Amino acid sequence: MTAPPPSVPPALAATADGWLRRGARCLPCALGRFGTTTLKQEGDGATPLGAWPLRRVFWRPDRLTAPPGLGRSGLPLTALTPDMGWCDDPGHADYNRLVTLPHPAGHEMLWRTDHLYDIVVVLGHNDSPPEPGRGSAIFLHCARPDPSARHGLRPTAGCVALRQSDLLAVLADLPERPTLEVRLR
Template sequence: MIGTVVPAGATGHLMLGREVYRCALGRGGVRAEKAEGDGATPFGPLPLRRVLFRADRLAPPPCAVPLEPIGPADGWCDDPADPAYNRPVSLPYPGRHEELWRTDGLYDVVGVLGWNDAPVVRGRGSAIFLHVARPDYAPTAGCVALMLPDLLQVLRAGLSGLEVRAG
């Protein structure tokens, strides 16, 4: 099932069937021409490739895509000059990267969205995830974020991707 994301000011709405969920979007808005570091959520189709989760905090969430637990050594390379750009890496890692094992709970559940991954184009953006939102729906660095109960509900409903629309 494909969800539709529609920007609505500084946040947006994810529509899945008849359900509508508030979501946080990138601080740079929604853009068709996404670039590394611009803070924008990419416009267009974003297939859900797999779901990562913190097994020490949650039971495996039911979902329609492959599911993998994450651990303290899991990261994601966001360095356009690195050969592992926009790919998972093991920590410690010498190139610029994000740590997936976070203390703030934002990555307790992470849907890896298919952006700039087939093939990877250096500088076109990395680590575009569907993840847990901050309580105030603060903007993301380019991801789509939902409150944890909503994220679990859309995964349980069989989410297989997002279609992000322009604002």
């Protein structure tokens, strides 16, 4: 797993009570349906605690124009296509990697019928190199509305999620080499 040096302050900080901070801005966010964890395991439904570099941004070109600007971040921006997936099979060499579909191993489709991955930011959790079973597909993505959930946002399978308008605003204001820190407070 990769984390930035402690001297680099996080660009974004998500807290276990469902808030994401960027400077003075505080936005509601959704975390894993089973909270947060220091020891992420594949399929546990928890968001991993730690500071994770933002690696790249994907977006659905049939639903959105390219997200305007990515601040000074220099993050790669890639249009999603229907044949893109993310391997979540701990026993496969492509575990926690972008894959082309069809793919022989277990995977998540990035081209979804819902709007969760209309914008998706890959977080650098368990990717350098991936350790089998330590969690895959940990993203910052669009939240699913749920009036009965905290802040009106449905919990995720282990990712961090924001309202689409908030995610676009955050992406437009990123510094160079941005990180997202998930912490208890």
